[in-house]
Amino acid sequence: MEEVRVFCPATIANISCGFDVLGLALDSVGDEMVVRKTIKKGVFITKIDGQNLPLQTEKNAAGVAGLALLEKSNYPGGFEIEIYKKIKPGSGIGSSAASSAGAVWAMDYLLGHPFTKTELVTFAMEGERLASEVAHADNVAPALFGDFTLVRSYTPLDIVPIKAPEELYATIIHPQIEVKTSDSRKILKTTLSMETAIKQWGNVGGLIAGLLQNDYELIGRSLEDHIVEPIRSILIPGFDKVKKASLEAGALGAGISGSGPSIFALCRGRDNAENVARTMKEVYVNIGVEHDIHVSKINHEGVRLV
Amino acid sequence: MEEVRVFCPATIANISCGFDVLGLALDSVGDEMVVRKTIKKGVFITKIDGQNLPLQTEKNAAGVAGLALLEKSNYPGGFEIEIYKKIKPGSGIGSSAASSAGAVWAMDYLLGHPFTKTELVTFAMEGERLASEVAHADNVAPALFGDFTLVRSYTPLDIVPIKAPEELYATIIHPQIEVKTSDSRKILKTTLSMETAIKQWGNVGGLIAGLLQNDYELIGRSLEDHIVEPIRSILIPGFDKVKKASLEAGALGAGISGSGPSIFALCRGRDNAENVARTMKEVYVNIGVEHDIHVSKINHEGVRLV
Numbered sequence: 300m301e302e303v304r305v306f307c308p309a310t311i312a313n314i315s316c317g318f319d320v321l322g323l324a325l326d327s328v329g330d331e332m333v334v335r336k337t338i339k340k341g342v343f344i345t346k347i348d349g350q351n352l353p354l355q356t357e358k359n360a361a362g363v364a365g366l367a368l369l370e371k372s373n374y375p376g377g378f379e380i381e382i383y384k385k386i387k388p389g390s391g392i393g394s395s396a397a398s399s400a401g402a403v404w405a406m407d408y409l410l411g412h413p414f415t416k417t418e419l420v421t422f423a424m425e426g427e428r429l430a431s432e433v434a435h436a437d438n439v440a441p442a443l444f445g446d447f448t449l450v451r452s453y454t455p456l457d458i459v460p461i462k463a464p465e466e467l468y469a470t471i472i473h474p475q476i477e478v479k480t481s482d483s484r485k486i487l488k489t490t491l492s493m494e495t496a497i498k499q500w501g502n503v504g505g506l507i508a509g510l511l512q513n514d515y516e517l518i519g520r521s522l523e524d525h526i527v528e529p530i531r532s533i534l535i536p537g538f539d540k541v542k543k544a545s546l547e548a549g550a551l552g553a554g555i556s557g558s559g560p561s562i563f564a565l566c567r568g569r570d571n572a573e574n575v576a577r578t579m580k581e582v583y584v585n586i587g588v589e590h591d592i593h594v595s596k597i598n599h600e601g602v603r604l605v
Numbered sequence: 606m607e608e609v610r611v612f613c614p615a616t617i618a619n620i621s622c623g624f625d626v627l628g629l630a631l632d633s634v635g636d637e638m639v640v641r642k643t644i645k646k647g648v649f650i651t652k653i654d655g656q657n658l659p660l661q662t663e664k665n666a667a668g669v670a671g672l673a674l675l676e677k678s679n680y681p682g683g684f685e686i687e688i689y690k691k692i693k694p695g696s697g698i699g700s701s702a703a704s705s706a707g708a709v710w711a712m713d714y715l716l717g718h719p720f721t722k723t724e725l726v727t728f729a730m731e732g733e734r735l736a737s738e739v740a741h742a743d744n745v746a747p748a749l750f751g752d753f754t755l756v757r758s759y760t761p762l763d764i765v766p767i768k769a770p771e772e773l774y775a776t777i778i779h780p781q782i783e784v785k786t787s788d789s790r791k792i793l794k795t796t797l798s799m800e801t802a803i804k805q806w807g808n809v810g811g812l813i814a815g816l817l818q819n820d821y822e823l824i825g826r827s828l829e830d831h832i833v834e835p836i837r838s839i840l841i842p843g844f845d846k847v848k849k850a851s852l853e854a855g856a857l858g859a860g861i862s863g864s865g866p867s868i869f870a871l872c873r874g875r876d877n878a879e880n881v882a883r884t885m886k887e888v889y890v891n892i893g894v895e896h897d898i899h900v901s902k903i904n905h906e907g908v909r910l911v
Contacts, residue, residue, distance in 0.1 A: 317806070317810070318803065318806075319807075320806060320810060451807045451823075451826065451827060452804070452807060452811075452826070457811070459814050459823065461814060489799055489800075490796050490797065490798055490799065491797065493793070493795050493797060496802040496806075497624065497625045498758070499802065500623070500626060500802075500805055501625075501626045501755065501757045501758060502757060502758075503806040503807075503809050503810045504627065504757065504765070504809045504813045505755060505757035505758075505763070505765055507813040507817075508755065508765050508817065511817045512817065517765065520757065520758070526799075526802075
């Protein structure tokens with residue numbers, strides 16, 4: 300095999316109570332990427348379609364992630380990458396993670412799977428370091444494993460895959476505004492009260508139990524965030540209205556995707572997710588916010604061949 | 606049915622990362638209690654065997670919990686209670702919770718189950734309020750539900766039962782020293798860093814996933830507490846040595862039971878739990894600390910008929 304074409308899923312990180320630890324992969328929202336072996340050593344981005352992103356390897360998340368893999372491999376050649384970008388950078392659904400995860404998954408595939416998934420996560424994290432200055436795993440882990448993932452620990456890296464119930468869908472609305480990642484980080488507090496922290500880990504436990512036991516109501520009750528959402532939502536136009544409308548339309552829960560500005564809702568079944576999408580859209584039409592909207596099943600495998 | 610005899614399990618609360626939310630019930634450590642109907646309205650403690658505890662209803666955890674149930678019931682009579690106390694008060698394995706939970710479970714049984722288990726938890730919490738000034742649920746919930754329980758929320762009360770893997774055992778060592786609950790509470794900090802809190806909820810998620818997926822290694826890796834254990838362990842003689850010895854003897858993890866002074870270890874299989882017990886004992890024999898030791902399977906049903 301000399302060339303593969305892969306689907307690289309968009310992802311939702313910071314799922315409500317699971318700030319910095321819980322993410323999920325989407326099934327029908329994502330980029331495509333063609334990766335082919337080259338005789339020349341190195342990683343070469345030969346084409347980026349759909350977005351204006353740097354072609355230089357060292358300035359591109361896929362390039363940097365690929366170089367990290369190549370460095371740990373005994374493969375004497377290199378790779379060419381074409382990126383067909385559909386996820387908008389800065390939307391909060393893991394644009395750089397899709398590129399990073401897709402690149403390393405495809406390279407590992409072409410080399411005959413020399414690496415574990417967790418090793419692929421560590422390579423893809425280098426792409427995240429380039430994109431956001433922090434080598435975080437909460438988008439690249441679900442992009443590579445599929446379903447939900449829990450980043451239990453970074454030292455050592457411990458990724459816990461959590462299977463999503465079959466009927467779980469996500470609805471995402473992306474308001475076309477720019478929130479600087481540095482602003483959404485600066486606005487966060489660095490300490491919190493024990494009381495609030497206890498609520499948060501009660502909800503993390505509830506969410507994991509709900510997912511693993513197919514208990515949709517428990518998933519819904521656990522989608523609470525007493526720490527980050529009250530602060531970051533200030534930067535997202537109409538957040539409270541969109542969330543309220545989603546819940547009234549039957550969503551299990553809703554929150555900020557990644558560091559925003561996208562807002563996600565989790566729903567039981569496609570019909571409900573579509574219904575929630577219509578309601579979210581209505582809110583943004585009424586207050587005059589340009590937006591994209593996505594409805595997707597949860598992805599059960601992560602990056603995959605097209 | 607006019608009278609029942611029940612087994613009231615000891616419980617471990619504050620399981621490592623699950624401070625204030627996660628507890629478990631023991632299978633072979635606990636009190637017994639006889640509860641019988643009376644024509645006279647009220648709750649009457651007629652006998653306490655094994656410990657010197659108050660017989661006055663309003664000063665006894667079982668009495669207060671029973672009164673809370675009676676108040677919500679339309680039963681015109683009352684109950685007599687005999688308590689055969691085997692759990693030492695102040696040992697940190699839910700002595701008052703066993704009495705409170707046993708009393709309300711037996712009364713509900715004698716009345717033909719008018720209440721849900723969560724309602725029984727709310728009654729038993731009144732016994733905890735008497736015993737420790739805080740109406741906490743993290744011992745009475747596992748005492749009533751069995752297995753592990755997660756107190757996801759207090760407002761409203763939301764108890765999530767978490768089934769324990771079949772081969773999971775607990776070893777508990779109780780150093781015969783007094784730690785005042787008020788001291789073990791005062792010593793805690795009221796704020797913490799986001800960084801530490803994130804580690805803690807990553808571990809809570811990992812522990813729940815490990816329990817529900819029978820992944821003993823993940824259970825072990827998740828039994829970390831970066832917040833409470835480093836502080837409260839100061840009050841427990843030889844804590845670090847006992848913990849280290851347990852892990853070296855193959856325990857999955859170890860920590861403080863409740864607010865101490867008991868130390869628990871979770872183990873895979875009875876043989877390992879017995880082995881860990883011997884190692885723990887050796888530490889206390891060497892440093893000259895009087896102690897009790899218990900080995901128990903995890904209890905899958907909570908309070909039960911004898």
